[in-house]
Amino acid sequence: MEDTPTADTTAARPARVRPSEATLRRLERASGSLATQAVARMDEELSWFRAMPADQRSWVTLVAQAGIASLVEWCRNPGRPPRLTGEVFGAAPRELARAVPLKQTVDLIKVTVEVVEARVTQVAEPGEAEPLRLAVLQFSREVAFATAHVYASFAENRGAWDARLEALVVDALVRGDRSEELPGRAAALGWxxxxxxxxxxxxxxxxxxxxxxxxxxxxxxxxxxxxxxxxxxxxxxxxxxxxxxxxxxxxxxxxxxxxxxxxxxxxxxxxxxxxxxxxxxxxxxxxxxxxxxxxxxxxxALLPERALDGDPVARTELAERVARPLEAAGGEVLDTVRAVLAHGGNLEGTARALFVHPNTVRYRLKRATELTGCSITDPRGAWTLQLALALTRLEGSRSLWH
CATH class of the missing domain: 3.30.70.2730 (Alpha-Beta Plaits)
Known part of the structure; x- marks a missing residue:
């Protein structure tokens, strides 16, 4: 059976000794040099840190210094969690999360903690090195959890922002917006x-x-x-x-x-x-x-249906792609297409009506297919040809009245 601690054993357990105010003031005064040493060590040990732009490296120095200041405040008030957003990351958690992934941020914290640990005996008042070392270890654990929370919150906010921006881009396309800002907005989404x-x-x-x-x-x-x-x-x-x-x-x-x-x-x-x-x-x-x-x-492929539905673009395309090429080809081709449509696709009947050989009809229809891409022997092609010609004649008759 597991032993249950008694009042005597609990009383015998030493209470955690916090660093004194004098030690914390010494730690505050050393925060600048500790941050500089931490960044120098990052530069030695982390190749990706050496490749960072100068402005981001200097910003990391400020963050490291703010982290040490936050350690001091946490030691004075050990019950409260570290306030990374306001005290450590300052006003730019979004910029940090974009520039430095979570794994690399953990590496930065690890190096900073190791540097502070190495200087504990120099910073602490005599006899207080161990309490300060324990405080640093406990604080680093709190910081690790808080950092993960900051990155999770950033990812959640970024996801919501991306979803809204994507909706705005798609909505602009649906409304027919040809704004030059669209490519820029899409680029912000990774396009x-x-x-x-x-x-x-x-x-x-x-x-x-x-x-x-x-x-x-x-x-x-x-x-x-x-x-x-x-x-x-x-x-x-x-x-x-x-x-x-x-x-x-x-x-x-x-x-x-x-x-x-x-x-x-x-x-x-x-x-x-x-x-x-x-x-x-x-x-x-x-x-x-x-x-x-x-x-x-x-x-x-839906040009005929779109034209019937009143789409002016479809009407124009049908005229340009179908009707006008037939008109430009000469009366024989156009008349033959109209005759075949009038005879329900019967080539022999068309040939008799035009007083030509059926092969002549076939030749002219082949020419019409080459010009328009629509085969009159195909029901869909015949429908497209008939509608295009009818709409063009309607437009022509309207222009005569205006």
Whole structure:
């Protein structure tokens, strides 16, 4: 059975002897030289410290001196924990945490404590070296716990700030903001690429799933830069930094909720990402008109539906890519396309109506496909051609009335 201490044994146990006020005053006076010695030893033993900029090294000297001053206050009031933020790190815990990782900070504390321990006999009043040494060891333990807390708080605050900044960047893209500040804000989040960028949008998954974390893991597994935001019920993802962004988009799509996912056109930089976002959002609004669309689907593949939904950019692109090339090719090609559309794709009927051989019809349709990228023998291509020509004629008739 374990022995239980009695009143006599408790009374016999010596009380902890604190350093006297005279010793603490001597420690205060020596704090400057102790901090200088500690930094000199850091320079000898820590190669990464030698590589630090001069301003950061001098700041570490001040922190070491403030730490010794905090030791003195702690010895006078041993019941309270060290106040690292106000007394030791001063007004810049964020700057310290950015410049020096937690592991390196522990190394700095260790060196400082060892230097103070080595000078205990010189600093303490006669007969008080041991109490001062014990106080230094206990204080170093308290500092270790408090330092970990400071870094944890910094990481938590930094995470909340990054999340807010990321939300602001994504929201700006959704609103069509082409501000030159966007790349700078993204750089603050770690976005380093200046290469191609694309935006994809779709339904956000259920609230139970952490969509942002899943998207980030998926994108970074393929070495892609990524920004993620939830705008209303839509998940908006910005990808960049690698070749083959289409493959990254395919992988990231698994993290979306049910329904269509639209991929905006690839642009050359984050400064133009709002263009990709606008096309993707317009495509998502119009995607319901194409129930059998692939998932994901390019915003450009949805040009007909977007045009019907009133997207002026889609109407202009249909005119530039489809209608005007046919008009520029000459009447025969354009008339043949219209005739085939009017005859429901029947090439023989079209040939009879135009008084030409069916092979002539085929040749002209091949030429139309080369000019527009739309094959009239494909239902989707025929739909795109028919809509583009109809919208162009409408625009032309309106211009005659104005």
């Amino acid at each position: 380093a690429t200046t290469g191609p960028v694309l935006v994809l949008v779709g339904a956000a998954p259920s609230a139970e799933r952490d969509s942002r974390a899943g998207v980030r893991r998926a994108a970074r597994s393929l070495r892609s830069e990524v920004l993620v935001g939830v705008h209303a019920d839509k998940l908006v993802v910005v990808l960049g930094g690698v070749d083959g962004l289409g493959a990254v988009a395919e992988r990231v799509c698994r993290e979306f909720g049910p329904g269509p996912i639209v991929v905006g056109p690839q642009v050359d930089s984050l400064a133009r990402a709002a263009e990709s976002a606008a096309a993707a959002l317009a495509g998502l609004r119009a995607a319901a008109a194409w129930p059998d669309a692939p998932r994901p689907v390019d915003a450009e």
